[in-house]
Amino acid sequence: MARAASSARLTVITGPSGVGKGTLVSRLLQRQPRIWLSISATTRQPRAGEVDGVHYFFLSRDAFEAQVAAGGFLEWAEFAGNLYGTPRQPVEQHLAEGRPVLLEIELEGARQVRHSFPSGQQLLIQPPSFEELERRIRGRGTDSEAAIAKRLERARVELAAAAEFDACLVNGDLEVALADLEQLMDLGTSKS
Ligand code: ADP
């Protein structure tokens, strides 16, 4: 696939469900509006408050599979029983325009992007402890017991893959994690 002609960088953020990726990324975007965050497609049902085309493109399994067949995804993977994928064209377009591009995706997708964008940066967000991770998933109050069990099982696999990443970042204190993330992305810190 085409590589970015500019110096714009692709950053992949991965980490177990509930570790705080969404929280960190939304704070980062407030502070760094030039970053472009990819909007993924998924077959999962929207959670309360999630808007189609804003948080995700919510697709039927058939529609998702048609996009896969058409080569429309940069990467895609199954996670906890649902399909998730990164639409290819907008990522390539924003990199070509020179915008820093951020993907917030799970481990299998990160592995695929490592091949298509070897110059990209891959960051793993870690919880302060596994107990705190479970507290956060439950505290979010959006997932069923069955979904929580699948996410915790998957979390162990994701956390065990730490050595594959360019850097790991512990999301303990949110402000500290945010500053660390800005530093790793070479963005400089700015006050919120
Ligand atoms: P993810 O996107 O990784 O699944 P979320 O951003 O939805 O995770 O965060 C999961 C829960 O943890 C949310 O209720 C969020 O408010 C909380 N959370 C996120 N970061 C922190 C943090 N640094 N300290 C304590 N709670 C946090």
Ligand code: 5GP
């Ligand atoms: P959630 O259902 O909690 O929104 O997301 C579940 C998992 O799917 C998270 O680990 C999230 O990073 C991942 N995810 C979201 N979008 C994509 C995507 O486009 N591709 C892949 N591979 N994973 C994604």
